[in-house]
Amino acid sequence: MFKGMLKGNMVIGQSGGPTAVINQSLVGAVLAAREQDSITGILGARHGIQGIMDENFIDLTTQSVEQLELVAHTPAAALGSVRLKPGKAECEKVFEVFRKHDVRYFFYIGGNDSAETAHIIAEMAKEANYDFCTVHIPKTIDNDLKVTDHCPGFASAARFVALAFMGDDRDNRALSGVKINVVMGRHAGFLTAASALARRPEHEGKSDGPHLIYLPERVFDVEQFKQDVKTTMAKYGRCVVAASEGIGDKDGNPIASTGERDSHGNIQLSGTGALGDTLAAFVKEALGKGARVRADTFGYLQRSYPTIISEVDAKEAREVGEYAVHHAASTGEAGSVAIRRLSNVPYTSECFITPLSSVAREATEMKDAHINDAGNDVTQAWVDYVAPLVGELPKMGDL
Amino acid sequence: MFKGMLKGNMVIGQSGGPTAVINQSLVGAVLAAREQDSITGILGARHGIQGIMDENFIDLTTQSVEQLELVAHTPAAALGSVRLKPGKAECEKVFEVFRKHDVRYFFYIGGNDSAETAHIIAEMAKEANYDFCTVHIPKTIDNDLKVTDHCPGFASAARFVALAFMGDDRDNRALSGVKINVVMGRHAGFLTAASALARRPEHEGKSDGPHLIYLPERVFDVEQFKQDVKTTMAKYGRCVVAASEGIGDKDGNPIASTGERDSHGNIQLSGTGALGDTLAAFVKEALGKGARVRADTFGYLQRSYPTIISEVDAKEAREVGEYAVHHAASTGEAGSVAIRRLSNVPYTSECFITPLSSVAREATEMKDAHINDAGNDVTQAWVDYVAPLVGELPKMGDL
Numbered sequence: 155m156f157k158g159m160l161k162g163n164m165v166i167g168q169s170g171g172p173t174a175v176i177n178q179s180l181v182g183a184v185l186a187a188r189e190q191d192s193i194t195g196i197l198g199a200r201h202g203i204q205g206i207m208d209e210n211f212i213d214l215t216t217q218s219v220e221q222l223e224l225v226a227h228t229p230a231a232a233l234g235s236v237r238l239k240p241g242k243a244e245c246e247k248v249f250e251v252f253r254k255h256d257v258r259y260f261f262y263i264g265g266n267d268s269a270e271t272a273h274i275i276a277e278m279a280k281e282a283n284y285d286f287c288t289v290h291i292p293k294t295i296d297n298d299l300k301v302t303d304h305c306p307g308f309a310s311a312a313r314f315v316a317l318a319f320m321g322d323d324r325d326n327r328a329l330s331g332v333k334i335n336v337v338m339g340r341h342a343g344f345l346t347a348a349s350a351l352a353r354r355p356e357h358e359g360k361s362d363g364p365h366l367i368y369l370p371e372r373v374f375d376v377e378q379f380k381q382d383v384k385t386t387m388a389k390y391g392r393c394v395v396a397a398s399e400g401i402g403d404k405d406g407n408p409i410a411s412t413g414e415r416d417s418h419g420n421i422q423l424s425g426t427g428a429l430g431d432t433l434a435a436f437v438k439e440a441l442g443k444g445a446r447v448r449a450d451t452f453g454y455l456q457r458s459y460p461t462i463i464s465e466v467d468a469k470e471a472r473e474v475g476e477y478a479v480h481h482a483a484s485t486g487e488a489g490s491v492a493i494r495r496l497s498n499v500p501y502t503s504e505c506f507i508t509p510l511s512s513v514a515r516e517a518t519e520m521k522d523a524h525i526n527d528a529g530n531d532v533t534q535a536w537v538d539y540v541a542p543l544v545g546e547l548p549k550m551g552d553l
Numbered sequence: 554m555f556k557g558m559l560k561g562n563m564v565i566g567q568s569g570g571p572t573a574v575i576n577q578s579l580v581g582a583v584l585a586a587r588e589q590d591s592i593t594g595i596l597g598a599r600h601g602i603q604g605i606m607d608e609n610f611i612d613l614t615t616q617s618v619e620q621l622e623l624v625a626h627t628p629a630a631a632l633g634s635v636r637l638k639p640g641k642a643e644c645e646k647v648f649e650v651f652r653k654h655d656v657r658y659f660f661y662i663g664g665n666d667s668a669e670t671a672h673i674i675a676e677m678a679k680e681a682n683y684d685f686c687t688v689h690i691p692k693t694i695d696n697d698l699k700v701t702d703h704c705p706g707f708a709s710a711a712r713f714v715a716l717a718f719m720g721d722d723r724d725n726r727a728l729s730g731v732k733i734n735v736v737m738g739r740h741a742g743f744l745t746a747a748s749a750l751a752r753r754p755e756h757e758g759k760s761d762g763p764h765l766i767y768l769p770e771r772v773f774d775v776e777q778f779k780q781d782v783k784t785t786m787a788k789y790g791r792c793v794v795a796a797s798e799g800i801g802d803k804d805g806n807p808i809a810s811t812g813e814r815d816s817h818g819n820i821q822l823s824g825t826g827a828l829g830d831t832l833a834a835f836v837k838e839a840l841g842k843g844a845r846v847r848a849d850t851f852g853y854l855q856r857s858y859p860t861i862i863s864e865v866d867a868k869e870a871r872e873v874g875e876y877a878v879h880h881a882a883s884t885g886e887a888g889s890v891a892i893r894r895l896s897n898v899p900y901t902s903e904c905f906i907t908p909l910s911s912v913a914r915e916a917t918e919m920k921d922a923h924i925n926d927a928g929n930d931v932t933q934a935w936v937d938y939v940a941p942l943v944g945e946l947p948k949m950g951d952l
Contacts, residue, residue: 230727232950317859321629325571333853428830431826431827450852454721455720
């Protein structure tokens with residue numbers, strides 16, 4: 155225990171796009187906090203920062219473990235989430251509320267925007283000489299946080315995507331034609347790249363789809379795309395395409411979007427079928443009017459579908475929540491929890507703390523070594539990285 | 554055994570949109586056929602009628618039971634499927650091939666179009682005095698075949714939809730706004746109506762979504778839709794909508810489509826995000842530009858997603874395949890297999906045979922008693938009908 159132990163209430167909140175396991179982190183943190191003498195009260199903020207400003211709290215000391223375990227297994231943020239990026243006035247309001255409620259610990263579960271929010275508040279506390287500890291608990295299906303090997307929430311979404319492509323590839327095999335599936339991931343292609351797990355390793359180089367994978371890390375060239383589809387059709391008589399919602403042209407313009415923006419200034423890419431329809435139109439131009447071309451946009455199911463949860467992901471999401479509380483209570487130091495991969499077979503990992511500034515704002519993208527030279531597929535190194543996180547997939551039968 | 558037992562080869566094929574359990578029917582029929590003395594060879598037609606015309610057969614007597622069981626658990630038609638509706642010339646060609654290969658049994662797994670194909674061929678055989686028995690094995694996620702209580706393939710797709718709405722409703726609860734999900738079902742709303750299972754029975758009348766359900770059996774009135782969404786937003790501060798891809802206006806025009814048609818003359822509704830985007834635009838007109846409105850189109854995942862399979866559905870899909878072969882071998886009479894529900898608690902059912910003409914061509918739609926008066930929701934009678942087919946759903950936790 156550190157000198158001059160912080161004693162007081164804690165606030166925990168959830169922010170950004172929910173995941174299938176974000177409640178594991180919440181429950182992990184709450185159950186760990188209940189065992190800390192230094193944490194006197196546990197307040198859950200409804201809808202993240204918004205709930206703090208509104209003093210819209212729920213007491214998290216009273217629920218049965220049974221109820222909390224049910225919450226842990228339920229997708230999407232049980233406290234409610236928020237897309238608000240607080241400015242100076244909002245942060246001052248948050249402080250006022252923290253002081254009023256003698257809040258000494260703040261845990262914010264979210265992505266890099268949430269880490270930045272936590273960072274700003276930690277800096278304000280320091281300036282105000284207010285004894286306070288804030289820890290960011292990582293979550294994002296996009297897998298785009300810096301420092302950490304991977305992000306809680308990603309592997310369950312990746313499992314949804316891999317299974318979806320396994321089934322959809324059978325469907326395409328049965329009726330032929332071109333099938334385009336648009337996968338979430340604004341700036342990073344991790345989730346789209348997880349579609350490669352739908353190919354059976356023992357069928358390497360055979361006909362399993364997806365046959366083409368387009369990631370936002372590479373420029374999307376429409377003419378090259380048309381040629382890629384033609385080549386695949388000539389080879390297999392069918393073609394399954396995985397395309398990230400974030401693909402853009404050489405000038406960085408999205409291939410398709412509604413033009414709408416959220417409060418973080420992000421263009422709306424999800425919750426619309428525009429990109430899929432645009433890509434389908436390109437394919438029809440390439441193959442002719444009579445071609446059977448279909449496009450699906452997997453949308454919000456990727457982050458919220460129940461029962462399709464990676465065991466590794468659920469376990470790690472729980473662990474980062476627990477670790478955040480243990481770290482805060484034992485050191486009083488701000489930071490962001492990250493994951494270090496220790497071994498691949500069998501898969502093992504551990505948590506560690508990285509400075510908030512190392513995670514805030516900036517995001518990562520896929521390594522060059524994980525993308526093929528043509529920019530239309532992933533490499534074996536990518537499959538080796540992602541497979542242990544997603545876990546075993548069912549076998550498919552052939553005639 | 555009937556007098557003058559038919560002895561010869563059998564052909565089996567799969568047709569129309571695949572389902573998650575159509576291979577259960579195939580494997581059920583093949584394993585049953587292997588035990589019949591009257592069935593000498595078992596030929597699987599690649600891509601249904603097309604494979605017969607092309608004499609593109611696979612010998613189904615040689616695979617191990619282990620391999621077939623793996624196929625049975627694999628979504629989508631393992632033999633390949635087809636959308637071809639044969640005309641007179643095609644049927645004559647099919648005959649020629651059947652005679653050439655001494656085919657005396659023909660099993661066709663599909664919907665009402667496939668039943669019609671089977672019916673035409675049965676009639677041709679009768680006219681030609683060719684001893685021949687054809688049995689239609691039902692399958693369709695649309696659940697729109699006549700006579701039968703329900704169709705194999707429907708309950709697994711319904712399970713996918715119910716789970717999707719369970720997760721998506723948590724997502725919408727976390728971030729609020731309006732969420733529209735477009736569900737498959739061209740003329741019948743059965744699959745869209747299955748979204749109602751996402752509401753927890755113990756929360757009757759509470760806030761669980763979907764809050765609004767629009768079916769093709771009722772005219773879709775845009776102004777009424779806008780008003781329904783406004784009313785729901787005022788009540789819950791959020792709104793989850795289930796809309797069938799087949800909804801149309803008072804003149805029967807689809808609310809949105811690409812205008813493309815398949816070889817059956819059906820307008821393309823799936824494999825495009827057009828309807829979801831159109832409905833989202835209506836909501837933005839109603840609530841104002843700033844409203845958070847998202848639309849997903851579940852698409853082909855509904856019929857092909859692995860691991861989300863209803864146990865009742867898998868069992869019955871196997872049974873209709875077995876029953877078709879037992880019926881054909883023991884009576885030599887043409888027909889279509891149907892399912893009769895015997896009891897709801899515990900759920901039990903049995904197979905029976907109905908004339909091909911009673912199933913061919915025409916489709917059913919939802920009963921009036923299963924749709925509410927306002928035409929924007931289902932009734933408890935519908936939930937009672939569909940729940941035993943879909944099976945138990947996971948519990949969701951709340952704070």
